[in-house]
Amino acid sequence: MARWNRTKSEFKPDAVHGTFLKTLRMTRQQRLRFSKWLCYVLLLIVSVVVQDVILSRFRFFGATPELVVALILLMTVVEGTEVGSLFVLIASVIYYYTGTAPGAYCIGYLCFLGIFATMLRQMYLNRNRGAIVMCAGAAAILYEVCIFATGIFQGLTRWSKLPVFLLAGVYNLLIMIPLYPLICKIGTIGGNTWKE
Amino acid sequence: MRNLFTTRVKAILVIAVLLAVGLGILSGITGETVPELVVKGLMKPFRAAGTALTSTAEKYYGYMFRYEALAAQNEVLLERIAEMEDVARQADFVQRENERLRQAANLQATHEDYEMVDAYIIGWSTTDWENTFTINRGTNAGIQENMCAVTANGEVVGLVTEAGTNYAEITTVLDSTLEISGTISTSGYNGMVSGGYINGNETLLQMNYLPSSAIIRNKDQVVTSGSTVYPRGLIIGSVVDAGFEETGVAKYALLDPAADISSMEQVFIITKYTTDANTTAVPSEGTDTAATEATQPSTLPPEGNVG
Numbered sequence: 001m002a003r004w005n006r007t008k009s010e011f012k013p014d015a016v017h018g019t020f021l022k023t024l025r026m027t028r029q030q031r032l033r034f035s036k037w038l039c040y041v042l043l044l045i046v047s048v049v050v051q052d053v054i055l056s057r058f059r060f061f062g063a064t065p066e067l068v069v070a071l072i073l074l075m076t077v078v079e080g081t082e083v084g085s086l087f088v089l090i091a092s093v094i095y096y097y098t099g100t101a102p103g104a105y106c107i108g109y110l111c112f113l114g115i116f117a118t119m120l121r122q123m124y125l126n127r128n129r130g131a132i133v134m135c136a137g138a139a140a141i142l143y144e145v146c147i148f149a150t151g152i153f154q155g156l157t158r159w160s161k162l163p164v165f166l167l168a169g170v171y172n173l174l175i176m177i178p179l180y181p182l183i184c185k186i187g188t189i190g191g192n193t194w195k196e
Numbered sequence: 197m198r199n200l201f202t203t204r205v206k207a208i209l210v211i212a213v214l215l216a217v218g219l220g221i222l223s224g225i226t227g228e229t230v231p232e233l234v235v236k237g238l239m240k241p242f243r244a245a246g247t248a249l250t251s252t253a254e255k256y257y258g259y260m261f262r263y264e265a266l267a268a269q270n271e272v273l274l275e276r277i278a279e280m281e282d283v284a285r286q287a288d289f290v291q292r293e294n295e296r297l298r299q300a301a302n303l304q305a306t307h308e309d310y311e312m313v314d315a316y317i318i319g320w321s322t323t324d325w326e327n328t329f330t331i332n333r334g335t336n337a338g339i340q341e342n343m344c345a346v347t348a349n350g351e352v353v354g355l356v357t358e359a360g361t362n363y364a365e366i367t368t369v370l371d372s373t374l375e376i377s378g379t380i381s382t383s384g385y386n387g388m389v390s391g392g393y394i395n396g397n398e399t400l401l402q403m404n405y406l407p408s409s410a411i412i413r414n415k416d417q418v419v420t421s422g423s424t425v426y427p428r429g430l431i432i433g434s435v436v437d438a439g440f441e442e443t444g445v446a447k448y449a450l451l452d453p454a455a456d457i458s459s460m461e462q463v464f465i466i467t468k469y470t471t472d473a474n475t476t477a478v479p480s481e482g483t484d485t486a487a488t489e490a491t492q493p494s495t496l497p498p499e500g501n502v503g
Binding site: 094 | 204213232235236
């Protein structure tokens with residue numbers, strides 16, 4: 001033993017090359033889930049920017065699609081009640097704080113509608129593209145109706161504008177169709193954890 | 197439904213309602229909250245980047261697809277600018293004309309006996325030995341030879357030396373062939389005014405045959421003495437210099453013409469006026485020649501600078 005201490009090793013140990021996520025000492029599954037939620041966050045940030053910078057400039061028949069709302073509701077329905085409920089709460093609060101949302105009441109509307117749309121899908125429908133988009137789309141249309149009702153209540157809009165709000169809801173539904181494959185792709189990172 | 201509506205979901209719904217109400221009230225009271233500022237601050241670079249990207253994309257889109265439209269628009273705008281400049285020029289012209297006619301109306305109000313015809317200058321003589329221009333009216337408008345041309349302010353411009361049907365030629369006071377009988381208005385000295393005498397300064401007039409004892413003041417006004425050609429009292433110019441003639445028996449004065457002949461556009465021809473003897477003079481019928489107009493005897497001048 002004493003001899004070992006006297007002699008000095010000629011070789012240095014290999015440098016540990018790891019990614020940032022490896023240095024967090026997480027398991028592979030945890031890293032993948034972290035990546036998945038990071039992708040969701042990035043997608044939401046991009047959608048907020050696109051909504052603010054590009055979509056807000058255009059009006060199709062007087063209505064503007066709300067990309068962020070469509071994304072939040074679609075992600076909620078895709079993730080299911082357990083995870084989706086927490087997600088929709090956090091996402092709607094952040095959405096409110098970005099300044100893009102019309103008011104704090106949108107947090108309540110998004111949470112209620114997102115969770116009930118998810119429940120509806122999980123209870124009565126299969127897990128497929130049509131069912132998910134239909135449930136999330138219905139929630140998006142109802143969200144616009146709720147926003148309209150709040151506007152009427154506050155005296156910020158008038159009844160003749162109802163078709164415009166409904167049209168915006170339909171646009172949100174239509175946006176979900178191309179978004180669905182992307183959300184599904186991100187949702188399956190780290191394996192399918194849905195329990196149905 | 198019971199399986200999915202777990203305690204967690206219920207709690208989240210309750211929190212959502214509380215947050216919606218609480219944040220709504222809070223924002224109503226305090227305006228922007230700290231979390232709002234933080235989130236907006238974090239989003240700012242992304243929004244700025246998005247805006248920059250969009251602007252760049254729009255710019256390149258414009259280069260690629262809107263070039264022809266922009267070129268066409270540019271052409272249309274250039275045409276419009278040309279039209280507007282033309283309108284502005286016309287407006288300027290009309291304004292100047294209006295001003296001149298207003299002045300001419302004043303002149304006519306002062307001299308009710310004058311009958312005048314207005315005309316525009318359409319050409320200038322190009323030779324060095326004469327100073328004439330052509331106007332756009334002639335005998336059709338009642339203009340005849342030996343009629344006097346003045347500005348709107350009653351400043352002598354010259355004499356009609358040739359009259360065609362629809363044009364007339366005016367010899368200006370700057371021409372050496374034209375002589376006008378003039379009077380220094382302040383002192384009453386008479387002399388003959390003509391142009392083209394002074395080498396190197398052809399824009400001045402010379403008033404000759406002034407008495408050697410005459411006291412001539414600087415800026416004294418010289419007016420027409422009155423004849424069958426020129427009505428009395430039209431302004432010829434003002435004295436800028438004076439001196440003795442070569443013979444030493446008479447004085448001369450240099451005059452700055454009252455009419456700015458080089459920048460004129462419009463003149464007024466006096467076709468008829470009443471002389472002091474209450475006889476109506478039609479200049480063309482009278483005797484020509486200002487040169488034959490007799491100079492009246494000089495009167496004593498007031499004290500002043502000796503020219």
